[in-house]
Amino acid sequence: xxxxSGANGRLGRRIVQxxxxxxxxxxxxxxxxxxxEPARAADLASRGVEVRHGDFELPATxxxxxxxxxxxxxxxxxxxxxxxxxxxxxxxxxxxxxxVQHVFYVSLLDVAADSPAEYAAVHREAESALAxxxxxxxxxxxxxxxxxxxxxxxxxxxxxxxxxxAGEGAVSLVSRDELAQAMAAAALAPRLEKxxxxxxxQVASGFATIADKxxxxxxxxxxxxxxxxxxxxxxxxxxxxxxxxANALGSLFRAVxxxxxxxxxxxxxxxxxxxxxxxxxxxxxxxTPRSTS
Ligand SMILES: NC(=O)c1ccc[n+]([C@@H]2O[C@H](COP(=O)([O-])OP(=O)(O)OC[C@H]3O[C@@H](n4cnc5c(N)ncnc54)[C@H](OP(=O)(O)O)[C@@H]3O)[C@@H](O)[C@H]2O)c1
Numbered sequence: 001x002x003x004x005s006g007a008n009g010r011l012g013r014r015i016v017q018x019x020x021x022x023x024x025x026x027x028x029x030x031x032x033x034x035x036x037e038p039a040r041a042a043d044l045a046s047r048g049v050e051v052r053h054g055d056f057e058l059p060a061t062x063x064x065x066x067x068x069x070x071x072x073x074x075x076x077x078x079x080x081x082x083x084x085x086x087x088x089x090x091x092x093x094x095x096x097x098x099x100v101q102h103v104f105y106v107s108l109l110d111v112a113a114d115s116p117a118e119y120a121a122v123h124r125e126a127e128s129a130l131a132x133x134x135x136x137x138x139x140x141x142x143x144x145x146x147x148x149x150x151x152x153x154x155x156x157x158x159x160x161x162x163x164x165x166a167g168e169g170a171v172s173l174v175s176r177d178e179l180a181q182a183m184a185a186a187a188l189a190p191r192l193e194k195x196x197x198x199x200x201x202q203v204a205s206g207f208a209t210i211a212d213k214x215x216x217x218x219x220x221x222x223x224x225x226x227x228x229x230x231x232x233x234x235x236x237x238x239x240x241x242x243x244x245x246a247n248a249l250g251s252l253f254r255a256v257x258x259x260x261x262x263x264x265x266x267x268x269x270x271x272x273x274x275x276x277x278x279x280x281x282x283x284x285x286x287x288t289p290r291s292t293s
Contacts, residue, residue: 167257
């Protein structure tokens, strides 16, 4: 049986949908999810997916959630650093205790020890906990999510300035949906060539280029302005983000500015059979003005 944790989240839900699409029907007895609120996964239950209660902060729920699971797709969570690291450690310990045969861990492209990104440290810790656990595992390191662009650039279209502390750093964006497709493919593969997959787009672009492309497609003025991390973090907090999250995002953009998300690989195509969508294609999807008539 394959189990996906965090299946009520945006990435986790898409992983389940791709697993269903790629599996011969019926999936009953072969596909399960663990979620904190089972009632929110009623649509999956109605499609034959076994819905189990699993909260990384409540180990007792994990012991039963992971029972009988051969392949576990461990979708990482978010939160203040110490809590974030502790959750992943609990989940890995529970997987070991339950006798899970193989863990697929949803990591981040940048896990370097000298990275300034808080999230790099969190995912590095989880990868190292997995290595220490003795569990067979595959690490799926995600680039940044392309489908966050509308949230990032949408408000900026009002004043025409996309202000981020990303310097001249380039990123190779891929949507959650396509990353989920690669993860489903990895979990279903009879055997995998690699231990670590770097799931990235084919080309990395800086935010000046991204802003230009959005402006051209949306028909609205937009230019990129590289701002300081301090200014960005203050603006995020003013907009309502908790301090830990504003700081984590600030440090993530510092890692972008340092070129840590500019790396590209062919690992996505190796799993899925074709490369992910180009940046131009995704910007057309997200920013083409919709006709109101
Ligand atoms: N590469 C990137 O650009 C990028 C960007 C943002 C985030 N991320 C990482 O990717 C992960 C998934 O992203 P997303 O967009 O799907 O995030 P999301 O929609 O916010 O989902 C967060 C997931 O975390 C789970 N979660 C939170 N607390 C938990 C706990 N105590 N026990 C078990 N599960 C818990 C939630 O579980 P339920 O399903 O039970 O609600 C949910 O599925 C994030 O959590 C983060 O680590 C990466």
